[in-house]
Amino acid sequence: MKALVYTGVEELSYLDRPRPEPGPGEVLVRIAASGICGSDMHAYLGHDARRPAPLTLGHEAAGVVVGGPQDGRRVTINPLVACQNCVFCGTGRENLCEDRQIISMPPREGAFADYVVMPERNLITVPDPVPLAHAALAEPIACGWHGVRLGRAVLGGDLSGAHAVVIGGGAIGVGAALSLAAQGARDIMLVEPNETRRARLADVAGFEVCAPGEPAMPGDGSADIVIDGVGYAGTRATASAIARPGGVIVHIGLGEAEGGLDIRRMTLQEITFIGTYTYTAEDFAATAAAIFDGRLGRLDWVEERPLSAGHGAFQDIRAGRVAAPKIILTPEHGASDS
Structure with a gap:
């Protein structure tokens, strides 16, 4: 072969x-x-x-x-x-x-x-x-599905009124955004610096897309749930700035090992940090089912x-x-x- x-x-x-x-x-x-x-x-x-x-x-x-x-x-x-x-x-x-x-x-x-x-x-x-x-x-989206499920549990199980932000427009980030929508979120912003990729994602249903620094970029302390699908020091710094008091950061990306988190702010404002690796067999099956029945879009x-x-x-x-x-x-x- x-x-x-x-x-x-x-x-x-x-x-x-x-x-x-x-x-x-x-x-x-x-x-x-x-x-x-x-x-x-x-x-x-x-x-x-x-x-x-x-x-x-x-x-x-x-x-x-x-x-x-x-x-x-x-x-x-x-x-x-x-x-x-x-x-x-x-x-x-x-x-x-x-x-x-x-x-x-x-x-x-x-x-x-x-x-x-x-x-x-x-x-x-x-x-x-x-x-x-x-x-x-199913595999890359299951990573986001698993992370969304964990973050949703911290926020009480209901994402319908949550402001959700996903950092990174690769497959992990896009899968997380689609998983947020499939699990009940309605207000979803995806942050992606690559202009070509942003243009490709502009018509993906269920979320908006912006570049870092644009007026549409979520402000500090505004997000109920932030998913970092990149995992660099810079994206962790962004996540720990825009998460609201009592909010949650779900960290999926493995870009680099150190730096970025504002531990003092996270401690004083009780921001939950969840590191996630892959998914459970149940999450994988749930993701596959969502693909098959169209809940994750085209x-x-x-x-x-x-x-x-x-x-x-x-x-x-x-x-x-x-x-x-x-x-x-x-x-x-x-x-x-x-």
Whole structure:
């Protein structure tokens, strides 16, 4: 089979790789769509020691089961493989499992490939009318869905009267904004500095878009819930300034590790900070269901490119030349499938 393999800092190679063989409880999935995540970009730039070269990246994927009794089943993939035995797994918090694995991180190869193997329990059936490129968005949107659910609980469970602000117009931020709308928020502002991307998002239903510093930018102390989908010191500083007293900051982005939070203001004004990592299996399933029944909109803000052109896609993202919040890579599936 073919795979897009991370071979060194800012190096991706389209190579022949052995087709994986499913083990007990696993199935083989022929990949139809796999999204480029910010964590893939971190690895590509050499900023993620957890993803050493050589490694097949990619964990936002959907495809079709090959072989066995489920042959032909269209699925979206929950890439987080939990142990199912620890206290976190037993209480439905699989994202905190200490023995969790995720495809695109050793020992599991990722989904920028013709095929991947997954435990059957990690698959959700995709209805026939739903494009698999849209189903692959379940993973990045689930991060926002999970964060919104946690923040909503802090605010008493009702977002209908809340002023919500999302920082970052990539797939994590857009998914969080759509999740806010699907979970009851009506007043949503998305902040994105890239003009090209803002223009692409202007017609996405459910929220407004502005640039930092514009008159429409939310003022200090004005937001009930702020979701930072970027995770840099500057975005954390913005989040801790615009959150209202008693408000909540949901921090999803992993841009850089330190700096930005106004701890004194957060302490004096009882602003809750929630760090979130991935999602629970229940949140992933809820996100997939929201995609399937249309609650997350048209999902037409993706750009599809062939897997063989994946390195160019990474270069374009690195250079800021991509308007779409998400690039989806699609394998060609030819004679190399074996």
